[in-house]
Amino acid sequence: xxxxxxxxxxxxxxxxxxxxxxxxxGEEATVRPLLAVEDLAVRFDTEGGTVQAVNGLSFSLRRGxxxxxxxxxxxxxxxxxxxxxxxxxxxxxxxxxxxxxxxVDLAGLQERGLAxxxxxxxxxxxxxxxxxxxxxxxxxxxxxxxYRRRTGASRRAARTRAVEMxxxxxxxxxxxxxxxYPHEFSGGMRQRVMIAMALMGEPDLVIADxxxxxxxxxxxxxxxxxxxxxxAESDLALLLITHDLGVVSGxxxxxxVMYAGRGVEQGPAAEVLAAPExxxxxxxxxxxxxxxxxxxxxxxxxxxxxxxxxxPPPGCAFHPRCDQRERVGGDRCATEVPAFVPLGDPERMxxxxxxxxxxxxxxxxxxx
Amino acid sequence: xxxxILRRGLGxxxxxxxxxxxxxxxxxxxxxxxxxxxxxxxxxPQSLAQIRHSMGLDRPLPVQYWxxxxxxxxxxxxxxxxxxxxxxxxxFVNQQSVSSTLADRFPATLSLAAxxxxxxxxxxxxxxxLAALRRGRALDKQLTAVALVGASMQVYxxxxxxxxxxxxxxxxxxxxxxxxxxxxxGKWFGGMLLPWITLAVVSAATYVRFTRSAMIEAxxxxxxxxxxxxxxxxxxxxxxxxxxxxxxxVLTQFGLDLGVFLGSAVITETTFxxxxxxQLAVTSVTNLDLPMIxxxxxxAATFIVVCNTAVDFCYALIDPRxxx
Numbered sequence: 034x035x036x037x038x039x040x041x042x043x044x045x046x047x048x049x050x051x052x053x054x055x056x057x058x059g060e061e062a063t064v065r066p067l068l069a070v071e072d073l074a075v076r077f078d079t080e081g082g083t084v085q086a087v088n089g090l091s092f093s094l095r096r097g098x099x100x101x102x103x104x105x106x107x108x109x110x111x112x113x114x115x116x117x118x119x120x121x122x123x124x125x126x127x128x129x130x131x132x133x134x135x136x137v138d139l140a141g142l143q144e145r146g147l148a149x150x151x152x153x154x155x156x157x158x159x160x161x162x163x164x165x166x167x168x169x170x171x172x173x174x175x176x177x178x179x180y181r182r183r184t185g186a187s188r189r190a191a192r193t194r195a196v197e198m199x200x201x202x203x204x205x206x207x208x209x210x211x212x213x214y215p216h217e218f219s220g221g222m223r224q225r226v227m228i229a230m231a232l233m234g235e236p237d238l239v240i241a242d243x244x245x246x247x248x249x250x251x252x253x254x255x256x257x258x259x260x261x262x263x264x265a266e267s268d269l270a271l272l273l274i275t276h277d278l279g280v281v282s283g284x285x286x287x288x289x290v291m292y293a294g295r296g297v298e299q300g301p302a303a304e305v306l307a308a309p310e311x312x313x314x315x316x317x318x319x320x321x322x323x324x325x326x327x328x329x330x331x332x333x334x335x336x337x338x339x340x341x342x343x344x345p346p347p348g349c350a351f352h353p354r355c356d357q358r359e360r361v362g363g364d365r366c367a368t369e370v371p372a373f374v375p376l377g378d379p380e381r382m383x384x385x386x387x388x389x390x391x392x393x394x395x396x397x398x399x400x401x
Numbered sequence: 402x403x404x405x406i407l408r409r410g411l412g413x414x415x416x417x418x419x420x421x422x423x424x425x426x427x428x429x430x431x432x433x434x435x436x437x438x439x440x441x442x443x444x445x446p447q448s449l450a451q452i453r454h455s456m457g458l459d460r461p462l463p464v465q466y467w468x469x470x471x472x473x474x475x476x477x478x479x480x481x482x483x484x485x486x487x488x489x490x491x492x493f494v495n496q497q498s499v500s501s502t503l504a505d506r507f508p509a510t511l512s513l514a515a516x517x518x519x520x521x522x523x524x525x526x527x528x529x530x531l532a533a534l535r536r537g538r539a540l541d542k543q544l545t546a547v548a549l550v551g552a553s554m555q556v557y558x559x560x561x562x563x564x565x566x567x568x569x570x571x572x573x574x575x576x577x578x579x580x581x582x583x584x585x586x587g588k589w590f591g592g593m594l595l596p597w598i599t600l601a602v603v604s605a606a607t608y609v610r611f612t613r614s615a616m617i618e619a620x621x622x623x624x625x626x627x628x629x630x631x632x633x634x635x636x637x638x639x640x641x642x643x644x645x646x647x648x649x650x651v652l653t654q655f656g657l658d659l660g661v662f663l664g665s666a667v668i669t670e671t672t673f674x675x676x677x678x679x680q681l682a683v684t685s686v687t688n689l690d691l692p693m694i695x696x697x698x699x700x701a702a703t704f705i706v707v708c709n710t711a712v713d714f715c716y717a718l719i720d721p722r723x724x725x
Contacts, residue, residue, distance in 0.1 A: 120630055124537065144635060151632035159627060167624040168722055169645040178641070179631035214721045230631070 065136065066093035067270045068117070068238055073130035073140075075112045075121065075294075084342045086112040088294035089130070091373075096237065099264055099271040101285035101302060103278065103317070107339045109294035110274045114240045116140070117272075118155055119147045134238070152179045156231035158260075160243040162223035166215040172199070172226055173211045180233045198229040202259060221252035228259060238270045245280060257284050278321055282306055287380075290314045293340050293350035296373050300381040308392075310376060310383045312357040315392055349386070361386040405725040409713075413706045418470075420702045424695050425466050435493050435689035455480070456493055469695070489699070490692035492685075499696040502681065507700060509579040510677035513669060514662055516593050517600035518655075525605035526651060529612020533647075534639055536617060544609060551606030556665065560599040560672040568595060577673040596673045604658070611654055612647060619646035648719055656712035660705050 075087040087109040094100045102110045115121050117132050119139060132139040134155065139147060159165035167175055176198065177191035186194070192211060199207035202225040215223055224244060231239050241260060245253035261284040264271045273285055281288050281302055288306075289299040290313065298311035309315040316335035337354035340346055352358050352366035365386050373384040383389075436453040437444070453459045457468065471477050472488035479491060489499035532544040567573045575591035582589040619625065620643050628642040629635075666679035678697055685693035717723045 118630060120626055148632045148634060151630055153632060157627075157630040159623060159630075161623070164623040165627045167628070167642055167645065169720060170642075175627075178628075178637070179633050182633065182637070216722050230627075234632075 066095045067135060068272070069093040069131070069133040070113070070117070071131040071133070073113065073116060073132065074128070075109065075116050076127045076129075077125055078127070079343070082343045085294050085345065086126075086342060087116065090291070090294070090296055092289050092296065092299065094238070094270045094272060096270050097264075097268045098287065099261070099273055099285045101273045101275055101281040101288040102291060103275060103281055103288055104291035105276060105339050107293075107342060108291040110276075110291050111242050112294075113291075114157070114242045114272065114274050117240060118151055118157060119144070120157075152236070153183055153234040154236055155238045155240065156234060156236035158224075158227050158231050158239060158241040158244045161247040162227040163215065163220070163247070165227060166223065166230075168215060171212055171214055172218075176211070176226075176230050176233055183234065194233065195229070198232050199226065201232065201263075202226075202229045203255075204229070220248050221255060224248060224252075224256050225259065228256070228263070232263065232267075235267070236269065238272065239264075240272045240274070242274045243276070244273070246275075246277070253280075254283075260284065278306070278317060290317070293342065293345055295350065295384065296382070297351065297385070298383045300378075304381065310381070310389060310392060311385050312355050312387070312392065313351050316354075316356070349384070357387055357392070360391065402725060409710050413703070413710070416706055417699060417702055421469070421695055421699060422466065424698045425462065425469070425691075428689075428691050428694060429462055431689070433689055435691060438689055439493060489696045492693050493690045494688045494693075499692045502693065503678070503696050503700055506676060506678050506681045508581065509675050510663075510666055510670070510679060512579065512582065512589065512593055513596055513600070513666065513675060513677060514659075516597045517604070517662070518659075520597050520601035521605045521608055522651075522655065524601055525608025526612045528605070529609045529651075530616055530640070530644065530647075532609060532613040533616030533620075534635075536613075541613075545613070548606040548609040551602050552610070554603050554606075556599055556603055556669050557672050559602060560596070560669070563599055564595060564673075574598075577675070579675045579677070596669060596675065599672075600662075600669060604662075608651070608654075612651055615647035615650040616643055618650070619643040622646055645719065649716065652712060652715055652719065656709060659708045659712075663701055663704060 070093065071091045073087055073090045074085070077084040077086060090109070090113060092100065092102075102113060104110045112121070116126075116128050117134075117139065119128070119142065121128065123144075128140055130140060134150065139150060142150075166172075170178075173192055173195055176195040177186075177188070180186065180194065181188070181191045184191075196207045196211050199211060204210055204222055204225050210218070215226070218226060224247075228244075239260075244260065245256050248256060257280060260271065260273075263269065264284075271284075273280065275281060285302040287300065288302040290297050290305070290311065292313050298305060298309065298314045305314060306318065309318060313335070316333070319333040320335060322332055335354055336356070340350050340353070346353050346367070348365070348367040348369055349355070349371050355366065358366040369386070371384040371386050373382055375382050376389045436449055436456055436458055439452050439456075440449050450459070457465055460468075468477060469490070472484060472486065472490060474486055476486040476488050477484055484490070484498070487500065489503070491498055492502065528544050528548070532541045532548075535541045564577065568576055574595050575588075577595040578592040580588040580592050616639070620639075622643070625638060625643045625646075628638045633642075663679070666677060667683055669675070670677045670680045671683075678700055681693065682697035682701070684690075685697060713725070717725045
């Protein structure tokens, strides 16, 4: 969910105050998005200087919706996911901005306060379940440890629940497998375990950070189907962090494209994929093959490489790689950071100096 | 499991064979004659030849080694005396049975090593974890500083100073020395206390630093982050999840250090006047006492092999991915 007015019934909020101004006074609790991130910044102090991993990012997400956060590695999408739950190393990362979850600013909480949200109301699914699960502990231990601590459930009751969750994510013979170790599972099954772990606490929001990247294609589709099914079933809000546009078109309602720590384009996934309004989004779409496109059409990679976040380019961070900058008058792209603003429709946003609708449509290469 | 034990056992025998053979070869490379040493000042060629014969040194080296092996596995005759397997022979110097001398001396060394290991691991690892948990704070800096001072100490210096201060002057600790644990457990414990503490101060320091860095490295594991993301309290995250990865590293280090401990036992035993295997080994080398040298070397090698096997077993206990 990109804005709080997606379904149109929230008429008093049609000025889209959520995403841009950070103002939310007088908001009705019933129409509040579950998660509202405002002006989030994540900085890492390194020996070479300060890395601006996330730089003034705002978005919101409602129950029952899937928002895909898309970008290349280094775009700040994973840093965003970790920042929501305060999982960055506090000694290294500096976080500013608001992460409002169900009315509480998580960015203002300490470890102890965050622990009440982690795993219970907000759960994370990490990329590589082989490294994200402890090799030293059984699946039962890892699934039930936090659950028992939170609920005071008996060992037997917790195991029963773990077995239920494993069955729910489609792991055969869960009674036996719950006693096994992660290395005894295949990659896809291990990712299912990771998802079962996320479901243990019946979360309202699941943040899935590249949940299918470490898997082969057929297994990827299964895991995505599983996530989409669970999301619909439990009315979850799902924040899906991915670099894979195929994933976005399959399961996401909305998408937010990130570049160099900022949002560059967002909107309903189908609209953004069909008619990208930012040269970077269009470049991403042109660089992936599709099943339905012309098999002989050339793929066009985006020229250049992602910016050095220690020393990002001035102006629009994408301008050194942008094939449209000639169309913008003067030196604006290199000097002026484009504002992330709505394009007429308040849920369709973009940060680019080009006039709206200036990009010609893509021929037949749109991901479906 | 059974196959593993069998493989390890055969491997150990092979190692011990090689070690004993090398000891024999090295001994004969020495430019010294044990028979001449035993013969004394008024030594006639006849008596020298007689002594050489009684020591078995007049036979070719392979024959001597073969006789030694035969003694170990099947027993052997020394003149009229039958020495039952495993026979390591008799001392050139005082004609004592090597096996019984070793049996006499080994418990002292074992007490020293075992007690010191327990202390080093509990103190070193405990403080190391504490320092890692309080990383960057005052306690961490204090522990790291104390550890650095400790690691710069040497047993022969710290031991003598501590003995003078704590035993002779302040009378806080009993005189160091070895008493059999079966004859008087209280006295055994009291006598070992100062050596244990000294060894612990010197070596635990390394373990504080090592455990600290192993813990900090383990903290960066993704599954530690997963544990945090599940809402587990920091204590559980550190002590249950991060610690397991650190434990493997600590164990590896400890396995390597066991050999070093045994090597430095010479200094420890001399400092505290404990008549252990290491002291025996040094005396035997000085006296060109081949049977005793071979005996001490074999005991030390066996000790290392057994310890390494134990460490490997521990790996399998800690890490379910390790198959024996």
